[in-house]
Amino acid sequence: MSNWQQHLPILPVLLPLCAGAILLFPGETRRGLRGAIALGTTLLQLAVAIALLAITDGHTSAPWSSEIGVYSLGNWAAPFGIVLVVDRLSALMLTLTAILGLATLIYSLARWERGGSHYLPLFQFLLMGLNGAFLTGDLFNLFVFFEVLLAASYGLVLHGSGPVRVKAGLHYIAVNLLASLLFLIAAALIYGITGTLNMAELAQRVAPLAGNDRTLFNLGAMLLGIVFLIKAGAWPLNFWLPAAYGAATAPVAGVFAILSKVGVYALLRFAVLLQGSGALVPFGGDWLFYCGLATIATGTLGVLAAQKLERLASFLVIVSSGTLLAAFGFSGTTLTGPALFYLVSSVLGSGAFFMLIEMAERNRAAAADLLAISFEAFGLQDKRDSEHPDEMVGVAIPAAMAFLGLAFISCALLLSGLPPLSGFTAKFALLSAAMSAPPAAPTLHAGLFVAALLLSGLAGLMSLSRLGIRVFWSAERTTPHLQWMEAAPVAGLILLCVALSIGAGPALSFFNAAARSLHHGPTYVDAVLQGGAP
Amino acid sequence: MEVVLSLAVGILAGSGVYLLLRPRTFQVIMGLSLLAYAVNLFIFSMGRLRIGEAPVIDPTRGSDPALYTDPVPQALVLTAIVIGFATTALFLVVLLASRGLNGTDHVDGREPDKE
Numbered sequence: 091m092s093n094w095q096q097h098l099p100i101l102p103v104l105l106p107l108c109a110g111a112i113l114l115f116p117g118e119t120r121r122g123l124r125g126a127i128a129l130g131t132t133l134l135q136l137a138v139a140i141a142l143l144a145i146t147d148g149h150t151s152a153p154w155s156s157e158i159g160v161y162s163l164g165n166w167a168a169p170f171g172i173v174l175v176v177d178r179l180s181a182l183m184l185t186l187t188a189i190l191g192l193a194t195l196i197y198s199l200a201r202w203e204r205g206g207s208h209y210l211p212l213f214q215f216l217l218m219g220l221n222g223a224f225l226t227g228d229l230f231n232l233f234v235f236f237e238v239l240l241a242a243s244y245g246l247v248l249h250g251s252g253p254v255r256v257k258a259g260l261h262y263i264a265v266n267l268l269a270s271l272l273f274l275i276a277a278a279l280i281y282g283i284t285g286t287l288n289m290a291e292l293a294q295r296v297a298p299l300a301g302n303d304r305t306l307f308n309l310g311a312m313l314l315g316i317v318f319l320i321k322a323g324a325w326p327l328n329f330w331l332p333a334a335y336g337a338a339t340a341p342v343a344g345v346f347a348i349l350s351k352v353g354v355y356a357l358l359r360f361a362v363l364l365q366g367s368g369a370l371v372p373f374g375g376d377w378l379f380y381c382g383l384a385t386i387a388t389g390t391l392g393v394l395a396a397q398k399l400e401r402l403a404s405f406l407v408i409v410s411s412g413t414l415l416a417a418f419g420f421s422g423t424t425l426t427g428p429a430l431f432y433l434v435s436s437v438l439g440s441g442a443f444f445m446l447i448e449m450a451e452r453n454r455a456a457a458a459d460l461l462a463i464s465f466e467a468f469g470l471q472d473k474r475d476s477e478h479p480d481e482m483v484g485v486a487i488p489a490a491m492a493f494l495g496l497a498f499i500s501c502a503l504l505l506s507g508l509p510p511l512s513g514f515t516a517k518f519a520l521l522s523a524a525m526s527a528p529p530a531a532p533t534l535h536a537g538l539f540v541a542a543l544l545l546s547g548l549a550g551l552m553s554l555s556r557l558g559i560r561v562f563w564s565a566e567r568t569t570p571h572l573q574w575m576e577a578a579p580v581a582g583l584i585l586l587c588v589a590l591s592i593g594a595g596p597a598l599s600f601f602n603a604a605a606r607s608l609h610h611g612p613t614y615v616d617a618v619l620q621g622g623a624p
Numbered sequence: 625m626e627v628v629l630s631l632a633v634g635i636l637a638g639s640g641v642y643l644l645l646r647p648r649t650f651q652v653i654m655g656l657s658l659l660a661y662a663v664n665l666f667i668f669s670m671g672r673l674r675i676g677e678a679p680v681i682d683p684t685r686g687s688d689p690a691l692y693t694d695p696v697p698q699a700l701v702l703t704a705i706v707i708g709f710a711t712t713a714l715f716l717v718v719l720l721a722s723r724g725l726n727g728t729d730h731v732d733g734r735e736p737d738k739e
Contacts, residue, residue, distance in 0.1 A: 230700055230703070234703065234707070237707045237711070240711075241710065241711060241714065244711075244714055244718075245714075248718065248721075251721070252725075253722075253725045253726055253733060256718060256721050256722045256725055256726075256733075257722060257726070257732070257733040259718055260649070260715075260718050260719065260722050260731065260733075261731070263711075263714070263715050263718060264644075264652055264656070264715070264731075267656050267711055267712075267715065268644070268656070268659070270707075270708075270711070271656075271659050271660060271663045271708075274663045274666075274667060274700075274704050275663055275666060275667075277667075277700070278663075278666055278667040278670040278697065278700065279670065281670055281696065281697065281700070282670030282671070282672075282697075287696075
């Protein structure tokens with residue numbers, strides 16, 4: 091095999107880094123050039139991610155010997171140098187990031203990019219942090235990539251400015267700075283006890299720990315778990331999330347849909363690495379299961395109480411995080427594959443939804459939703475509707491409204507998990523896996539899981555249809571003006587979900603293969619510690 | 625040595641947490657800074673305390689690790705200081721923007737209602 095392919099794993103980090111740096115040079119007025127650079131780099135990232143996906147899934151011959159690709163930075167062998175590791179799960183997350191990044195980037199080029207300065211470089215740095223966090227095989231490197239993506243996200247959440255965004259951003263930054271400090275304490279504790287930061291070597295060093303060392307390591311691991319749970323938006327650490335996601339501009343909120351999944355990914359990665367080493371509380375088991383259930387419950391309550399579409403969408407993100415946490419906390423490993431399916435479907439769906447609602451909300455008075463719901467609650471009906479019942483009949487539906495309505499219905503089906511879209515397939519796979527779980531799982535757990543999933547779906551559907559009726563069927567509104575560049579990414583993401591539900595069989599077998607290779611711990615450890623040498 | 629260091633970390637962390645929970649943005653940023661100092665000292669101490677030892681291998685003394693202090697935590701602290709410095713500076717800008725937009729330095733962007 092040619093030599094260049096073994097350098098593929100570094101490209102998802104290098105490409106956005108270089109593009110972000112280059113984008114700082116042309117002045118803000120040269121929009122065409124800047125847009126072309128950003129778009130070209132993101133397309134390249136997508137190509138690299140798909141190539142990695144094909145390689146790890148065995149469609150193309152791999153440039154590395156084992157199933158898992160290991161890239162040693164600076165050619166230093168594994169426990170001493172920093173490594174990047176590509177397996178099916180990382181490649182999947184990279185592809186998801188690139189797809190969502192491309193869609194939100196195209197959307198923002200139409201309008202939102204001009205809402206403030208340095209949007210495009212920050213966006214590239216965000217992609218760099220995300221890709222790096224999915225690839226790295228080193229604990230401290232994970233911290234650095236977390237900081238890169240957070241620093242970029244601080245800038246992006248403030249994009250467009252305004253008192254609401256600054257207030258939400260202030261809270262968001264304070265919470266995440268504190269989480270970063272906790273991450274540092276955890277990393278230092280783990281290093282102090284085990285003497286390594288390499289995740290594969292860590293997995294080997296944990297098992298023989300005993301006595302005081304074991305207690306201290308558990309403390310470090312617990313702190314690490316708390317950090318990841320803050321990022322994932324688990325109850326009770328998620329009160330920052332609805333405000334920050336709801337206040338961010340539409341394309342930023344769209345790409346943030348994957349930000350909370352970084353925490354979920356890191357939890358899963360560590361849970362798998364530390365399994366069988368007598369560890370530990372925060373990364374799996376009953377504890378995580380009930381935490382996930384509580385997260386679903388708060389998310390569902392928020393969904394029911396939401397009076398604005400942005401907040402509704404943010405609470406749906408919390409519900410999907412909770413579902414993932416509960417699925418990973420479920421005993422046995424059969425739920426991991428379906429959970430990955432659910433992750434992909436819900437990230438694509440909520441990304442599309444965040445962009446869609448901004449288009450639908452244009453030209454509407456800010457307090458319209460609030461008033462409408464108060465009218466509904468107190469039985470105050472608008473008199474005009476009944477006096478002139480047939481004025482509304484026969485109004486031609488403009489193409490923009492038809493598109494928005496269809497896209498909204500698709501998103502509602504996706505996010506609440508109704509057939510025929512991939513949200514349903516994912517939830518169905520989760521439920522069937524939970525019901526046929528090995529007898530080791532208490533029946534109480536399966537019952538609770540099924541109930542939580544179905545009730546949260548029902549609440550989402552009720553809330554989405556209530557707000558959808560208010561937005562799309564209100565009499566006094568003008569049709570929003572859409573550009574092709576704004577409609578296309580939303581349509582693309584939804585079509586992708588349609589494709590995912592049509593090709594559900596192959597997709598699910600890929601996700602199951604990813605879960606199997608993930609849960610087979612020694613593969614990862616061996617690949618990193620031996621395959622690191624050239 | 626150990627007692628002094630752990631007292632320093634404890635006092636810094638305690639004051640940091642107290643300030644972090646205060647309602648004014650300036651107190652919050654001071655709290656975050658103090659916490660960052662505490663965390664940096666803590667990382668440093670995780671390489672075990674050695675007095676008067678260099679972290680860089682000296683050819684004349686040989687490569688026995690017992691002769692040297694652990695260089696990794698020092699590298700980690702350096703990274704942590706740089707990142708903490710940058711994010712604190714960014715937070716300061718947001719704090720000033722919030723003060724300018726809302727006319728108050730309360731973390732909620734408005735004064736709490738008086739009784």
